[in-house]
Amino acid sequence: MDLTEVLRRRRMVRAFRADPVPADVLDRVLGAARRGPAAGNSDGTDLVVLEGRDQTRSYWDVTLPPGRARDHFGYPRLLDAPVLVLPIADSGAYLRRYSEADKASTGLGESEERWPVPYWTVDTSFAAMLLLLAATAEGLGSLFFGIFAHEAELLGSLGAPTGRRAIGTIALGWPDAEADAARPGLSASRPKRSLDEVVHRGRW
Numbered sequence: 472m473d474l475t476e477v478l479r480r481r482r483m484v485r486a487f488r489a490d491p492v493p494a495d496v497l498d499r500v501l502g503a504a505r506r507g508p509a510a511g512n513s514d515g516t517d518l519v520v521l522e523g524r525d526q527t528r529s530y531w532d533v534t535l536p537p538g539r540a541r542d543h544f545g546y547p548r549l550l551d552a553p554v555l556v557l558p559i560a561d562s563g564a565y566l567r568r569y570s571e572a573d574k575a576s577t578g579l580g581e582s583e584e585r586w587p588v589p590y591w592t593v594d595t596s597f598a599a600m601l602l603l604l605a606a607t608a609e610g611l612g613s614l615f616f617g618i619f620a621h622e623a624e625l626l627g628s629l630g631a632p633t634g635r636r637a638i639g640t641i642a643l644g645w646p647d648a649e650a651d652a653a654r655p656g657l658s659a660s661r662p663k664r665s666l667d668e669v670v671h672r673g674r675w
Contacts, residue, residue, distance in 0.1 A: 477608050484612030484642075486548035486650035491523070492643060496609050497554060500643065503605030504558070507597035510590040511574055515564030516598045519557040519629055519637075527555050530640075533628055534621045548650050549614065552642035556602065557618075557629075560595040560636045595638050602641060612646030615639050 472480075501518060509515065521527050531550055535541050544550075562583050570580030579585050599615060606613040617639050618625060626637060 472608050477604050481604060481607040481613075483614045483656060484646045484651055485546040485614055485654065485656060486647040487552040487612060487642065487644035488647050489524070489551045489553055490645050491553050492611065492645070496611070497522075497643070500602055500605040500609055500611065501556070504598040504602040507594060507601050509594040509597075510565065511568045513565045513568040513591075513594070515561040515568075515591050516595045517559040517561065517635070518598075518602075519559060519631065521555040521557075523553065527552065529628065530555050530625070533625045534618060534640075546654065548647055549642060551647075552614075552644040554643040556641040556643060557625075557637045558595045558599045558602070558639065558641070559626075559631060560589075560591040560638055561632075561634070562589065562591045562636070563634055565591050592636070592638060599638065599641060606641075606643055610645075611643055612651070614642045616642070 497520075501520065504516070504518060507516075521530055527550075531541075535544060535550075565586070566580050566583070568574060568580070569577055574580065583589065603613050603615060618637055622637055626635060631637075
């Protein structure tokens with residue numbers, strides 16, 4: 472599948488079959504995430520990968536506990552996704568890198584506040600996007616979604632080092648096309664702006 476076809480097919484999937492993703496397929500998808508740019512080659516992105524019912528259940532038990540919230544969750548087949556990937560950003564990797572001799576003059580190694588844009592978030596987002604595209608190329612479905620209120624509790628339960636941030640979660644698996652089509656995302660029908668509306672050539 473060429474890039475144009477991958478871009479055309481990529482979409483957010485909210486209903487999955489529980490069938491496992493073969494290890495070689497998953498490794499190719501995860502490997503693609505490592506191909507993104509990173510400021511100063513700081514290499515501050517990690518991926519926490521949860522596979523199989525036991526591991527994914529522990530995720531949902533923290534972020535969507537059994538009870539009323541789960542009983543009324545609008546996309547129950549999302550919980551069938553056999554793989555969950557958390558892209559984790561490490562701001563400390565950037566501070567350490569920009570404290571090295573070739574970068575120290577920028578002052579960016581002094582604190583997070585010195586960065587006008589938090590590139591650890593930007594670069595981890597690049598990695599997440601590449602992962603989504605690679606999943607599409609492999610015929611998998613994927614969904615990026617936020618963790619919101621449960622991030623600290625979740626990262627603690629996973630043993631993540633202090634100071635790391637999860638930019639979200641990516642569900643991966645084989646899409647259940649019929650179930651997914653029956654309940655599209657609430658924003659699915661919202662039109663995208665045209666190229667001429669998005670692109671400003673020369674000036675705004």
